Amino acid sequence: MNRFLAAERTLRTAAPHQLPDALRDVLCDHYAAGSVELLMADYGLTVLQPVSALPDTPQPVRVHSSPEGRAFGAQEPFVEERGGEDVRAHLPVTVRGDRLGVLSVALPAAACDKETLAELADIAEVLGHEVLVAERDTDLYLRARRKDRLTLAAEMQWQLLPGRSCSRREYELGAQLEPAYAIFGDNFDWSAGADRLSLYITNGMGEGIEASLLTHLGINALRNARRAGISLQDQAALADQAIHAHYRGDSHLSVLMVELELSTGRMRVIDAGSPRMLRLRGRTVEHVGFEAQLPLGMFEETDYLVQEIQAQPGDRMLFVSDGVHGGAGPGGQPYGERALAKAVSSTRLLPATEVPRAVLRELSGHRDGPGPEDDALVVCLDWHGPPAASH
16 A cells, blocks of 8 residues: 555544544654644634644644745645755645645655655645544534634524635635624525536624524525525525515515526526625626615515626626625725725735635725624635636
């Protein structure tokens, strides 16, 4: 058995809470590693935190000013020269575009050749898959993702999310919510099949636990309808009925529903509330408006209409909640379309996974004060085109 297969087998057979220790042992034995450390990205995407048993938690490292953060941001292995006979290889731990963290391995410089680095990168990918599976059975990795305590509403919302990024040849998706440790109503959901990508951007009415409960009901009603294989407008109608049946019109869920046909780039959209869509095509940013329809749950048995637009290869689409385009500055002035368009333009060279966080930093600068009074959600979708075009 070669050393890569030995590492892969070790990860696949290790107990969920013992993945870091098992990997450390096999890399020390087969790769002459001096130390091995798994770091998880926190919910705010500001730090990478070592995975360790409480209370012995090493200090986190910053995403934007560390060698580990360089590998995380670029999504490529980075070898840190340490001025001696050893080097430290930092390898992104990513699953189908969803960035989980970084694997850092100290090696003798003579042992860190191109082949070894490629093998370690593959091991980091296997580790990512195993971490996602292990999270069903242990809190170890979820604890490592938080640098502060989550509110109960935020705990519920993060558990509802599909991930923060994903990628295929046809598209790349990235998303971020703020305040990461105290969100309550904003949310997003996506699902990709062989022929289409479904994307929901939601904003639950209210605050705290009540907003989170409303969003949970709405997202799960939409998922239930989508998984039954019914049309976009019927998904909206059934979720509308479920929310109205429970709240009797006292609470409602704003949602922008998008269905992207992967073979053509045709987008089918239902605009039922406050989330908005901007499109960067070439160097031009424009707000894409749709016919406004009633939020889900406001009235009984509302009918919803689908609108269609055509995406072109190279399009970047940004979906934002009202906490972004309506975010108030110190003088009460809203962030607005002009500032948002400027933020989209200034981040055009960043990958889709980095754009939401960068836009939210711009929004934070506009506020120039204490934390936001409302949730802020940004989802970025880069459309590369159908398989032939993206190739």
